[in-house]
Structure formats: structure tokens, C-alpha cells
Amino acid sequence: MVGRYHSIPPPGAQARLLPRLLPARKGRRLKTADLAGKGGPLREDTAEDHQDQERRRHTARILRGIRLRVLHLALFWTLVSGGLAWLPTLPLPRTTLLALQGLIWLAGCALTLLAGRRMVHDARDHLRTEQILRENEVEFRTTLNATTVGLFRLRNLHFDFVNATLAEMMGYGVEEFLTLSPMDVVVPEQRDMVRQNSIRRAEGEPGYPYQLTFLRKDGGTFIGQVWSKRILFRGKPCTVGSIVDISARIEAEQEMRRMVNALAASNLELERFAYVASHDLQEPLRAITSFSQLLERRLDGRLDAEAAEYLRFIITGGKRMHALVNDLLAFSRVAHKGSPFQLVSCDDSVAMALQTLQDSIRDSHAVITVGRLPMILADAMQIEQLFQHLIGNAIKFGQPGKVPHIRIGADREQDEYHFRIEDDGIGIPPEYHTEIFSVFRRLHKGPAYPGTGVGLAICKRVVERHQGRIWVSAMPAQGSCFHFTLPAPDGATPPC
Structure with a gap:
């Protein structure tokens, strides 16, 4: 009986009962998530609670096993002593009695040695488990102190645990910090907020991140993001939480906002300047062009060839400058002279655009197919x-000697409409797909393809003002397809 009794399970069963106390037997190291209960959220105890409970239970099993073995040995030797005293009363030869007594003594000694060996094994196993627990505790605390997040535990609005990161963040030593309360490390105007948050945690309200301004030991301050939660620790309520220094992030965000505001103001001034300059330049340019044309008519036939050519240069340059100013003014008006949004029929908008382009359509014999638009x-x-602009470009950049075919359509895609204007013209090399939307960017110069290079920039600005996107898919000599998206109004019906 004594030899078969185990106060603790054999190694295989023990590994099943103590998966977190003896991790080395499973070929892995102890993890913080294991101590916290397989990585789940803290419920009514912490990793430290769980470790202490496991240690106490294991120690109790060892001591209970040793006491039972000692009791069994005492009972066994009591029985042996009674048996030895009873043997001489048996009607057996003396040699047989002596042999029986010797066997009983040998069996008792052997069982006593086995029991003692088992107790030594149990004690050694207990010491090994304690060593593993101590090593894991050191590793766990080292990890807590090495993290960049400040960790704390509060009981009755006083710190009873902080990691080294939080103490260093505040400029204190760990032992010194444990003598403080949250009121000692928060600026005075936010202490009432700390009290209110503590009351809400005590009432069971779930934790959420919030920001506080903390006081360092040297009098400096920093902004920290705080998260806290109410738990039971060793049977008593307390609050655990974390503090992250976000001062650098807040400063970077403020600097970025300042730069964005400054850039927006600068862009606004530039747009106003472009609008005013283009508006004010119209009148002198109109005068230059008009008087140059008047001079050309009055002096017709009286100027030599060179002078007549110079005059034509002036008139052509004036007209081009006038077109540039008009397009620049149109570009500026997209942001400054836009009308309020209202429900617009894209069918009507395309019809109006085609009416404006009727001369170009007639001259090029363009075939335009328009689907149902939203x-x-x-x-x-x-x-x-x-x-x-987009239909005009499709007509203008058609392949020479070929009738342009243009298709216009739209599809509903989630909360926006995807428009397509597709042609079979000369196409656009892929390296210019983004560049063509810049102001004054022209891929084709000369009389064959007139223009100022502002049209697609205006298209981009119009689409962006309407919270959409615009892009092109095209290859040289294979035509182009301009895409843009516009938000779909609530309750809008998709195009058929």
C-alpha cells in the first residue's frame, strides 16, 4: 500500500494538471497569456494571483503526500511490531520463526526505503517547480519593466504596483513612486476628472482611453493616454491600467495641422491672385489683339512682308495669351465661383455639352453614343x-483620316457612380497618365492639336470639388478611356 501511493501525479499526469507551472516539460517557456488564463481578458484575478494559487495548491499536495506516507509507515510498523510479538506463539520450529521474522523485517525496511525515496522525489520535484516559477516570475517582471508602456495597479486611489517604465516616465524610482497617489502626478485642474473616472470604474463602467496631463518629479509635464479597468486582485477590488506618453504625437499632429493650415492659406492666396490677375489681364490683352487687327486691316498692302509677318505674330500671340488667361480664369472659378449643389441630370449636361461642341462634331463627323446617365x-x-472638355478632347485627338467613335456611359458602384468616356483616338503613353492633369501640360504642341493645357486640370478640379476621382486608361494608337467617379445622392436610381 505504501509503495503504491503517490501524493502527486506521475510526470505525465502532472504536466496535464500544471501546464503553466511546468512548461519546460512541454518544450516551451511560460507565456504571460498563459498566466492570465490562456490569453483571455482578466476576469476576477490577475496573472500574479493565478501563479500564487498554483504554487499554494502544489505545495499543499506535496505536504499532504508526505504526511500520509509518514502515517502509513507508522501504521505499517505498528502492525509489524504486533506481528513479530505474535509469531512466537505459533507452533512452528524455531528456525522457521526466525526466518519469518527476518523476512518481515526485510520487507519493512524495503518498503520504508521506497517510501523515503518517494518523499525525496516529491520534495525535489517541488523545489524544481518552485525554481521554474521563480524564473518565470523574473522573466515576467523583466518583460513588464522593458515595455514602453507604463503599467500600474491602484488600490484605494494609491499605487501598489508600477513597472519601471512608468516610474522612469514620471522621473521617480519605483519604491518612491509607490508612496504616491494619482492626485500627486496629475495637474491640479484634471484631478477631479481622475476622481470621476475612478468612481465610474468602481460602478462597473467599462474602461475607455482618455488623455491626462501628468506632472514629472522635476516639474515638467507630458500628455499621456490612459486606459484602466476594475478587477479583483487577491479577492479585493483594484484598478489596473496603462499610460502611454503621447506628447510627441500630439506635438507632431499640431505641427502638421499648422502646416496644413498654412498651406491651405497659401493656396487660397495663390488662387485669388490667379483669379484677379487673369481677370485684370483680359482687358489689356483684348485691347492689344483688337488694335493689332485694326492696324492689320488699315495697313493692308502697305506693309512689307517682314512687317506684315511681325504683325501676324503679335495678333496670334495675343489671341493665344487671351485663351490662356480665359482658361486660367475658368480654372480659378471652379473653386471660387462654384454654384451650390443641386440635383442635376447628367443626360441634360451631356446634351448641353454636345450642343456647344456641334461645330467640332460636324467637322469631324464624330459618332457619339450616350448611354442612360444618372x-x-x-x-x-x-x-x-x-x-x-472630355468629349472635346476625344474629338480633337482622333486618329487622322478616321471618323471618331465616342462612347459615354455610367455604372453604379456602391455609393458612387463610375463614368466612362471612351474613344478610338491616338491614345496616351502610360508615363503621362498622371502628368496630363497638371495645369498647362500639353503632350502635343503645334497647330494640329490647339489648346492651352488647362482643360484636364479643370476636369480634375471639378471632380475633386465633387468628392470624386478621375483617371485615364490608354495606350498609344489604341484610344483612351477617361474615368471619373461622383457620389450617388441618397435614394438615387442607378442608370439603366
Whole structure:
């Protein structure tokens, strides 16, 4: 009986009962998530509670096993002593009695040695388990102190645990910090907020991140993001939480906001300057062009060839400058002279654009196919302008000697409409797909493809003002397809 009794399970069963106390037997090291209960959220105890409970239970099993073995040995030797005293009364030869007594003594000694060996094994196993627990505790605390997040535990609004990171963040030693309360490390105007949050945690309200301004030991301050939660620790309520220094992040965000505001103000001034300059330049340019043309008519036939050519240069340059100013003014008006958004029929906008382009359509014999287009919430004039530029480009950049075929359509994609204007023209090399939307960027110069290079920049600005996107898919000599998206108004019907 004594030899078969085990106060603790054999190694295989023990590994099943103590998966977190003897991790080395499973070929892995102890993890913080294991101590916290397989990585789940803290419920009514912490990793430290769980470790202490396991240690106490294991120690109790060892001591209980040793006491039982001692009791069994005492009972066994009591029985042996009674048996030895009873043997001489048996009617057996003396040699037989002596042999029986010797066997009983040998069996008792052997069982006593086995029991003692088992107790030594149990004690050694207990010491090994304690060593593993101590090593894991050191590793766990080292990890807590090495993290960049400050960790704390509060009981009755006083710190009873902080890691080294939090103490260093505040400029204190760990032992010194444990003598403080949250009120000692928060600026005075936010101490009431700390009290209110503590009351809400005590009432069971779930924790959420919030920001506090903390006082360092040297009098400096920093902004920290705090998270806290109410738990039971060793049977008593307390609050655990973390503090992250976000001063650098807040400063970077403020600097970025300052730069964005400064950039927005600068862009606004530039746009106002472009609008005013282009508006004010119209009148002198108109005068230059008009008087140059008047001079050309009056002096017709009286100027030599060179002078007549110079005069034509002046008139052509004036007209081009006038076109540039007009387009620049149109580009500026997208942001400064836009109308309020209203429900707009894209069918009507395309029809108006085609009417404006009727001369170009007639001269090129262009074939334009328009699908059913949706209603959108937009600036009607700007949407008409958008279609006019894109359809005009499709006509202008058709392949020489070929009738342009242009297809216009739209599809509903989640909460926006995807418009397509596709042609079979000369196409655009892939390396210029982004560049063509810049102001004054022209891929084709000369009389064959007139223009100022502002049209697609206006299209981009119109689409972006309507919270959409614009891009192109095209290859040289294979035509182009301009895509843009516009938000779908609530309750809008998709195009058929």
C-alpha cells in the first residue's frame, strides 16, 4: 500500500494538471497569456494571483503526500511490531520463526526505503517547480519593466504596483513612486476628472482611453493616454491600467495641422491672385489683339512682308495669351465661383455639352453614343464643363483620316457612380497618365492639336470639388478611356 501511493501525479499526469507551472516539460517557456488564463481578458484575478494559487495548491499536495506516507509507515510498523510479538506463539520450529521474522523485517525496511525515496522525489520535484516559477516570475517582471508602456495597479486611489517604465516616465524610482497617489502626478485642474473616472470604474463602467496631463518629479509635464479597468486582485477590488506618453504625437499632429493650415492659406492666396490677375489681364490683352487687327486691316498692302509677318505674330500671340488667361480664369472659378449643389441630370449636361461642341462634331463627323446617365447632386455648370472638355478632347485627338467613335456611359458602384468616356483616338503613353492633369501640360504642341493645357486640370478640379476621382486608361494608337467617379445622392436610381 505504501509503495503504491503517490501524493502527486506521475510526470505525465502532472504536466496535464500544471501546464503553466511546468512548461519546460512541454518544450516551451511560460507565456504571460498563459498566466492570465490562456490569453483571455482578466476576469476576477490577475496573472500574479493565478501563479500564487498554483504554487499554494502544489505545495499543499506535496505536504499532504508526505504526511500520509509518514502515517502509513507508522501504521505499517505498528502492525509489524504486533506481528513479530505474535509469531512466537505459533507452533512452528524455531528456525522457521526466525526466518519469518527476518523476512518481515526485510520487507519493512524495503518498503520504508521506497517510501523515503518517494518523499525525496516529491520534495525535489517541488523545489524544481518552485525554481521554474521563480524564473518565470523574473522573466515576467523583466518583460513588464522593458515595455514602453507604463503599467500600474491602484488600490484605494494609491499605487501598489508600477513597472519601471512608468516610474522612469514620471522621473521617480519605483519604491518612491509607490508612496504616491494619482492626485500627486496629475495637474491640479484634471484631478477631479481622475476622481470621476475612478468612481465610474468602481460602478462597473467599462474602461475607455482618455488623455491626462501628468506632472514629472522635476516639474515638467507630458500628455499621456490612459486606459484602466476594475478587477479583483487577491479577492479585493483594484484598478489596473496603462499610460502611454503621447506628447510627441500630439506635438507632431499640431505641427502638421499648422502646416496644413498654412498651406491651405497659401493656396487660397495663390488662387485669388490667379483669379484677379487673369481677370485684370483680359482687358489689356483684348485691347492689344483688337488694335493689332485694326492696324492689320488699315495697313493692308502697305506693309512689307517682314512687317506684315511681325504683325501676324503679335495678333496670334495675343489671341493665344487671351485663351490662356480665359482658361486660367475658368480654372480659378471652379473653386471660387462654384454654384451650390443641386440635383442635376447628367443626360441634360451631356446634351448641353454636345450642343456647344456641334461645330467640332460636324467637322469631324464624330459618332457619339450616350448611354442612360444618372441624376447626381452637383454644380450643373461645372458638370457640363466637365463633359465638354472630355468629349472635346476625344474629338480633337482622333486618329487622322478616321471618323471618331465616342462612347459615354455610367455604372453604379456602391455609393458612387463610375463614368466612362471612351474613344478610338491616338491614345496616351502610360508615363503621362498622371502628368496630363497638371495645369498647362500639353503632350502635343503645334497647330494640329490647339489648346492651352488647362482643360484636364479643370476636369480634375471639378471632380475633386465633387468628392470624386478621375483617371485615364490608354495606350498609344489604341484610344483612351477617361474615368471619373461622383457620389450617388441618397435614394438615387442607378442608370439603366
